[in-house]
Amino acid sequence: MANLKTNIGKLEIKNPVMTASGTFGFGTEYEDFIDISRLGGILVKGITGAERQGNPYPRMAETPSGMLNAVGLQNKGIDYFVEHIYPEISKFDTEIIVNVNGGTIEEYIDVASKVEKLNKIKAIELNISCPNVKQGGMVFGTHCPSAVAVTQAVRNAYSKTLMVKLSPNVTNIVDFALAVEEAGADSISLINTLLGMAIDAKTRKPLLSTITGGLSGPAVKPVALRMVWQVAKSVKIPVIGMGGIMNATDAIEFFLAGASAIQVGTANFINPAVTIEILEGINEYLDNNGFSCLSEIVGALDI
Amino acid sequence: MANLKTNIGKLEIKNPVMTASGTFGFGTEYEDFIDISRLGGILVKGITGAERQGNPYPRMAETPSGMLNAVGLQNKGIDYFVEHIYPEISKFDTEIIVNVNGGTIEEYIDVASKVEKLNKIKAIELNISCPNVKQGGMVFGTHCPSAVAVTQAVRNAYSKTLMVKLSPNVTNIVDFALAVEEAGADSISLINTLLGMAIDAKTRKPLLSTITGGLSGPAVKPVALRMVWQVAKSVKIPVIGMGGIMNATDAIEFFLAGASAIQVGTANFINPAVTIEILEGINEYLDNNGFSCLSEIVGALDI
Amino acid sequence: MNNIKAKKRVEDFTIIENKRLNKEFFILKLKSAGELPVILPGQFAEVRIDDNPTTFLRRPISIYNVDYSGNTIELLIKIAGDGTKKLSELKDGGILNIVYPLGNSFSKPAGTKVLLIGGGTGVAPMLILGKYMKANWGIEPLFLLGYRSDKLIIEKERFEALGKVYITTEDGSDGYKGFVTQHPILNEPESNFDIIYTCGPEIMMKAIAKKAKELNSACEVSLENLMGCGIGACLCCIVDTKDKGNVNTCTEGPVFNSERLKWQI
Amino acid sequence: MNNIKAKKRVEDFTIIENKRLNKEFFILKLKSAGELPVILPGQFAEVRIDDNPTTFLRRPISIYNVDYSGNTIELLIKIAGDGTKKLSELKDGGILNIVYPLGNSFSKPAGTKVLLIGGGTGVAPMLILGKYMKANWGIEPLFLLGYRSDKLIIEKERFEALGKVYITTEDGSDGYKGFVTQHPILNEPESNFDIIYTCGPEIMMKAIAKKAKELNSACEVSLENLMGCGIGACLCCIVDTKDKGNVNTCTEGPVFNSERLKWQI
Numbered sequence A, B: 001m002a003n004l005k006t007n008i009g010k011l012e013i014k015n016p017v018m019t020a021s022g023t024f025g026f027g028t029e030y031e032d033f034i035d036i037s038r039l040g041g042i043l044v045k046g047i048t049g050a051e052r053q054g055n056p057y058p059r060m061a062e063t064p065s066g067m068l069n070a071v072g073l074q075n076k077g078i079d080y081f082v083e084h085i086y087p088e089i090s091k092f093d094t095e096i097i098v099n100v101n102g103g104t105i106e107e108y109i110d111v112a113s114k115v116e117k118l119n120k121i122k123a124i125e126l127n128i129s130c131p132n133v134k135q136g137g138m139v140f141g142t143h144c145p146s147a148v149a150v151t152q153a154v155r156n157a158y159s160k161t162l163m164v165k166l167s168p169n170v171t172n173i174v175d176f177a178l179a180v181e182e183a184g185a186d187s188i189s190l191i192n193t194l195l196g197m198a199i200d201a202k203t204r205k206p207l208l209s210t211i212t213g214g215l216s217g218p219a220v221k222p223v224a225l226r227m228v229w230q231v232a233k234s235v236k237i238p239v240i241g242m243g244g245i246m247n248a249t250d251a252i253e254f255f256l257a258g259a260s261a262i263q264v265g266t267a268n269f270i271n272p273a274v275t276i277e278i279l280e281g282i283n284e285y286l287d288n289n290g291f292s293c294l295s296e297i298v299g300a301l302d303i
Numbered sequence C, D: 001m002n003n004i005k006a007k008k009r010v011e012d013f014t015i016i017e018n019k020r021l022n023k024e025f026f027i028l029k030l031k032s033a034g035e036l037p038v039i040l041p042g043q044f045a046e047v048r049i050d051d052n053p054t055t056f057l058r059r060p061i062s063i064y065n066v067d068y069s070g071n072t073i074e075l076l077i078k079i080a081g082d083g084t085k086k087l088s089e090l091k092d093g094g095i096l097n098i099v100y101p102l103g104n105s106f107s108k109p110a111g112t113k114v115l116l117i118g119g120g121t122g123v124a125p126m127l128i129l130g131k132y133m134k135a136n137w138g139i140e141p142l143f144l145l146g147y148r149s150d151k152l153i154i155e156k157e158r159f160e161a162l163g164k165v166y167i168t169t170e171d172g173s174d175g176y177k178g179f180v181t182q183h184p185i186l187n188e189p190e191s192n193f194d195i196i197y198t199c200g201p202e203i204m205m206k207a208i209a210k211k212a213k214e215l216n217s218a219c220e221v222s223l224e225n226l227m228g229c230g231i232g233a234c235l236c237c238i239v240d241t242k243d244k245g246n247v248n249t250c251t252e253g254p255v256f257n258s259e260r261l262k263w264q265i
């Protein structure tokens, strides 16, 4: 049994297996399948200042070894979260991290400040990479000065651990990572979804109501691994890796590329118990290969 | 039997099915399997000024619904092509298009000017998007002023049809498309490979000698379709679509998104007769759906 | 029994029978190694189709029948695309991994005059509902089942064993010729029901909801929205409701009172 | 016959036998619906594993045996990963799509004193070569086959039917204990051959190439580089040669005179 502890900025988590925002609801959806408290952390679904209805149906399309989604940040808003959801999920003995979204910098600050007051929540993940909303989201994440501005503004308003989730839809991911590190991020989450599209040749219509949407799943793993590797060797803060992780072997690849922790997204839809299987598989890998700490394999790619 | 003719700038091709550069050798490799002369065109593998050995072995890795390659433009140089290969492949009754590469603008011009003298070759494809070489390649394709500079320079030196192949590894593909259109491109080819990476968790080594490489195959299709759609509605010149096309249905999706022609790449490795099957499938689709011309479905996405 | 919702679980079932009914439909009979949880009528399963790049996600399929004594369940499936095609090729003795029981269920009616309308695969939840209401609510189900032609009629005897069965076919090859909504039972002076339950193509369900409104009957429809997860996590299966806006079909449904839906009917 | 190279083709073969030899190895016997093309010893096939996201590309497999009268070929396969695992599960009557015959072949020796060394799946091309040389060149093959232990020995009788067979096992459970290069036949004063043919793990082939050089024997090795296409199109399977730099293993090989390769031995 290796030591699985890892750090996200000042926050220590008991193991590196977290869930990716938007794929794990608020945790309660998975209670029947696994003991949520065994996870390193859960990223709750993206929250905005006001309630949002998200995009019209249809919102998903299956693609080769992946899926497109166009949920568009449907959520009941931060106040509802504070009043109704936070009390319910506080029971979980794991780090609960809020994925913070906004159409404007003010909205990001509003959500972050309200989350700061919640004792049990020691970190937020700034999502500047949602491809499925017209305002905010990826607009911040694909324009470097905007990414810096929103990170700085939230950094000033929020004193606990600040994770920043970047968009892979950029020419040079390292530029963005360095810029948000400089702007005060405690860690970098990589990757959000790739912007994609699917068409039904029979009906000649797009499969998503929004025409384009976000690609996730194993199809994007090579791109995600590449970005984690590029960023991890460039920044000093920890990198949280995700994108197509389906099993422990995939997770190990992300650690070797430089991720200090990982998030499991789409895989939860296919196997609702997958996070615990990944956790156990990581343990087994470390034991079988004679490692006593997770940290021994972080960035340990042999090149 | 619908009319399959389509145009790439001033060049009319008899049908929209071409092969993607680097995946079809010089055509002769597929002679045993299909009648090359039935294709709309073949893009021969990337050619540079001087001979290149390419990258060391291993150069490929399999990924979920895709593959990574790091060939790195291995080729015998333009002079060898002109002397030995051109005479041999001139026998094919199809458009032969040379994929032109260089480490410097001068090298691009050198190759283009030498190809211009070859009667049978009516078009070149400027590859400013190879992710597997240290100089040139994607460096031109991910920096807009460089993309413009190389396109303009080659445009001045080359008077026949000039196709420009863009890199998908950019924040805003439309910016690049508009810029190279303005710089004199006759058409835009989309997409080259996505930059990715693969790791062997057992050996803890990267699977490619170059660590990162280019991702192709069905995994990238959603990204390719999205870029073709974005670009086709923004530029006036034709768009040639590719990325994960495995069958006629995939090809139809690219036409609906706005591609005037398509290129088939990785699929040739899995089924060496796939191009002809795609050609026949397109015909069947048009017939079954009451279209008499290919052009009726180009950009005909119902949104 | 109605309100006891069992814990959801992931389980490997053994295929004990793959019965082809006709060109389009087949039934998979699956055995659990342990004891089955309570499965309510209207609930569904998310079925895994292994190792296939074009069926990356699970496929939602209603539970057609449950046998607690034998610990078996049955799924009635129509070949619609790659995934259901693969399922149709499964062999006895094979393993099928499913997540179940998912979703809500049909509700107990105020009275005993009920009509169960199924179209195509939509007959699946009607069988289990009919069986359930007879056993648990003491209500004799009345079925109205619509098909394109007699060749596609599904296990009529099993429905007849539970209650009276009316059939409509589009080509008139069996029963009443036409659509279910044209059937006399919905178009006579005495046509009125405490509730109409229905599952089938959306266009059919909309027509039935409209008819139910005219008849002053309650109406519950079971939706077949595209699903990413089936357990309320992905928010991809939403339907727009009058009371709560977008809600998940997989957890608030698949069964909805038709009055809740912002359907244009 | 040696120089007639058949046209490459894509063909659906029917699996007429899937024979498990031991924990690791199995043989697929495949029947063509038509007439087989000429298949030379050392040539290989690219096998399609259908509908599996983790086996997107074909798998190169040597041709182990060919029977022109029955129009069958045999593949000897080791379970190495997902793809070969899937192949091991194929059932009689199933279809296997292969591209063949690919690559060059072993060359005719200058004399008749030859040694064929196979290790693991590397014994596959040695059987077909032995058979071919006996029939076409009138040379009696002499085999040296290396295994980890006696449990992994592959169809010894078939090799013995063609010529003398020496075995080495790493654990000494059969034949000589040790590696093939330590076998007396390569280490006696009279050890010299017109040519040594070999296929197996790279480390073994390198050791043999070195030994062949010491013995002043020619040496042909059959490489198992990773392949993307098998037909010379992708340039992924390259090996560095002294005369031409990087060349495709799939078209200029898989058989190379060891002297051509820039191996560090």
Ligand SMILES: Cc1cc2nc3c(=O)[nH]c(=O)nc-3n(C[C@H](O)[C@H](O)[C@H](O)COP(=O)(O)OP(=O)(O)OC[C@H]3O[C@@H](n4cnc5c(N)ncnc54)[C@H](O)[C@@H]3O)c2cc1C
Pocket (backbone or CB within 6 Å): C044, C055, C058, C059, C060, C061, C062, C063, C076, C077, C078, C079, C080, C081, C082, C083, C084, C085, C121, C124, C125, C223, C224, C225, C226, C227, C228, C254
């Ligand atoms: C709650 C629920 C219960 C259902 N019960 C049954 C049942 O009992 N029997 C039955 O045969 N079918 C049922 N369906 C429909 C069934 O899920 C689809 O027919 C199946 O997913 C198609 O998969 P495929 O791979 O064969 O087809 P695909 O090739 O994926 O698509 C073929 C068609 O099916 C639709 N489809 C694809 N995936 C889904 C999905 N995840 N959810 C819904 N529709 C989809 C597509 O839009 C397309 O029109 C149910 C659906 C839902 C949501």
Ligand SMILES: Cc1cc2nc3c(=O)[nH]c(=O)nc-3n(C[C@H](O)[C@H](O)[C@H](O)COP(=O)(O)OP(=O)(O)OC[C@H]3O[C@@H](n4cnc5c(N)ncnc54)[C@H](O)[C@@H]3O)c2cc1C
Pocket (backbone or CB within 6 Å): D044, D055, D058, D059, D060, D061, D062, D063, D076, D077, D078, D079, D080, D081, D082, D083, D084, D085, D121, D124, D125, D223, D224, D225, D226, D227, D228, D254
């Ligand atoms: C010309 C040639 C002839 C061969 N002949 C035989 C034979 O007769 N019998 C036999 O059992 N094997 C043979 N091989 C090796 C065989 O191709 C691999 O074992 C097989 O591809 C592994 O596939 P997999 O999906 O089971 O393993 P994977 O899970 O893909 O990988 C397992 C291991 O096999 C290697 N491998 C994967 N793909 C390939 C590939 N395309 N080419 C080579 N190695 C690969 C990987 O590097 C890894 O170490 C031959 C290879 C070549 C190039």
Ligand SMILES: Cc1cc2nc3c(=O)[nH]c(=O)nc-3n(C[C@H](O)[C@H](O)[C@H](O)COP(=O)(O)O)c2cc1C
Pocket (backbone or CB within 6 Å): A020, A021, A022, A023, A045, A046, A047, A069, A071, A073, A099, A127, A130, A165, A191, A192, A193, A215, A216, A217, A218, A220, A242, A243, A244, A245, A263, A264, A265, A266, A267, C234, C235
């Ligand atoms: C249905 C769905 C909804 C998502 N919603 C969010 C979200 O609200 N906020 C966010 O930061 N990322 C969101 N994501 C992105 C994931 O958190 C993750 O970055 C991405 O899916 C890649 O990981 P995966 O391949 O493991 O799914 C969503 C992804 C999916 C599939």
Ligand SMILES: Cc1cc2nc3c(=O)[nH]c(=O)nc-3n(C[C@H](O)[C@H](O)[C@H](O)COP(=O)(O)O)c2cc1C
Pocket (backbone or CB within 6 Å): B020, B021, B022, B023, B045, B046, B047, B069, B071, B073, B099, B127, B130, B165, B191, B192, B193, B215, B216, B217, B218, B220, B242, B243, B244, B245, B263, B264, B265, B266, B267, D234, D235
């Ligand atoms: C092995 C390999 C070699 C390639 N070489 C070239 C090249 O020389 N020039 C080029 O423009 N594109 C090259 N490409 C990219 C393809 O032409 C094509 O843009 C890409 O593979 C996407 O299409 P696909 O998914 O159909 O393969 C290569 C791709 C592969 C897989």
Ligand code: FES
Pocket (backbone or CB within 6 Å): C226, C227, C228, C229, C230, C231, C232, C233, C234, C235, C236, C237, C238, C248, C249, C250, C251
């Ligand atoms: S299918 Fe995922 S929330 Fe309903």
Ligand code: FES
Pocket (backbone or CB within 6 Å): D226, D227, D228, D229, D230, D231, D232, D233, D234, D235, D236, D237, D238, D248, D249, D250, D251
């Ligand atoms: S495997 Fe493609 S060139 Fe050899």
